[in-house]
Structure formats: structure tokens, C-alpha cells
Amino acid sequence: MKIGIYIYDNAEVLDFSGPYEVFTTANRINHNDTLFETFLIAERNDIVTARAGYQVLPHFDITNHPELDVLIIVGGVHTNEMTKHNVIHWISEQQKTVPLIASVCTGAFLLAQAQVFTHHKVTTHWEDIPSLRQLFPSLDVQENVRWVQDGNKISSGGISAGIDMSLFIVSQLANVALAEATAKQMEFRWVKND
Numbered sequence: 001m002k003i004g005i006y007i008y009d010n011a012e013v014l015d016f017s018g019p020y021e022v023f024t025t026a027n028r029i030n031h032n033d034t035l036f037e038t039f040l041i042a043e044r045n046d047i048v049t050a051r052a053g054y055q056v057l058p059h060f061d062i063t064n065h066p067e068l069d070v071l072i073i074v075g076g077v078h079t080n081e082m083t084k085h086n087v088i089h090w091i092s093e094q095q096k097t098v099p100l101i102a103s104v105c106t107g108a109f110l111l112a113q114a115q116v117f118t119h120h121k122v123t124t125h126w127e128d129i130p131s132l133r134q135l136f137p138s139l140d141v142q143e144n145v146r147w148v149q150d151g152n153k154i155s156s157g158g159i160s161a162g163i164d165m166s167l168f169i170v171s172q173l174a175n176v177a178l179a180e181a182t183a184k185q186m187e188f189r190w191v192k193n194d
Helices: 013-030 084-092 107-113 126-135 161-173 176-185
Strands: 002-006 037-042 070-073 100-104 147-150 151-155
Touching: 002 013, 002 100, 002 126, 013 037, 013 100, 037 070, 070 084, 070 107, 070 161, 084 107, 100 161, 107 126, 107 151, 147 161, 151 161, 161 176
Parallel strands: 002 037, 002 070, 070 100, 100 151
Antiparallel strands: 147 151
């Protein structure tokens, strides 16, 4: 399965590195490097400067990535990204072919702007819940949850909640035992929704 994680300047580092670690660790635990082929996608195939100056080079850009099974849109300082018509159009187009689309933290704003999230149950970082409700009043914004699944769309709260959500995705696409073994290997206490 191909897992694409969309990043951009001022993205929250753990929003993309956490899920990346989950899927690649699951491969190691499963002794199968191709179970989850995980890669970073950006607007351009150039260095992305995430929060606090953390620099990373994406594997692909929005014009040349492989067909995806899962797309994860990360959060961070998202407001500039919301105004990029080519990015929003690309995100919107992905819902036609990608079986599972997810967001971490304020990545929910980008999915709402692209009309991937319309009347869905969603969540985001607790600090941004009022803003998400104000900008996108048709959304059913949930509070006090690590992640929310609504059909083939999943959103998580902020930062470390993306790890919980990614473990949940592993449990759905592979099995719960692999997700639990991955969390153990990462020495991470997986917080599941009730």
C-alpha cells in the first residue's frame, strides 16, 4: 500500500515524522518493506522548511507521485497553504482515486478548503477547533478525541494524536496485532478512542 504524506513550509514536524515512523516501523515489525510504501509529497520537489527550521526533502511533488492508497495531510502553519489554488485543487482531485484520506492537526483545514471534508465528523488540534467551526460551519467538529473516522476519511487532533491515528490506520489496513506491536516497538502508549 502506498502512503503519501503531504508536507509544506512550516508544517509541524511530528505531524509528518510521527506517521512516517509508524508505517515504516510496522514494515520492520512485519518483516515486509513493501506493506506500507511511505513517502513525503510537497508542492515542489525542493527542500521544505518545517517548523523551527527543520528541513526535509520530499520524495515526490504533487505532479509526479505514485498512485496512492492513503493520503495524509499534515498540520502546522496552514493558512498560506490554504490560498494555493494548485495545492487545493490537487488535494480535491485525490478524493476521486485515493481510498483513504486523513489529516493530522490543522491539516483538516486544507481538506475542508479542498471540499474533501464537507459535512463530515472531524477534529483538529484543540486550540484550532473554534476557528475550524467558524470557517467551515457545515463540519461536525468533535472535541476531546484523538481521532475521528467518518467513512473513508479520518482526522486527528494535534501533533502526537497523528501517531495514534496512524496506528489505527495500521490496525485497519493490516491488523490490530501489528499496530500494537508497532506501538510497543516505538515505546509509545497507543491511546485508542473509546
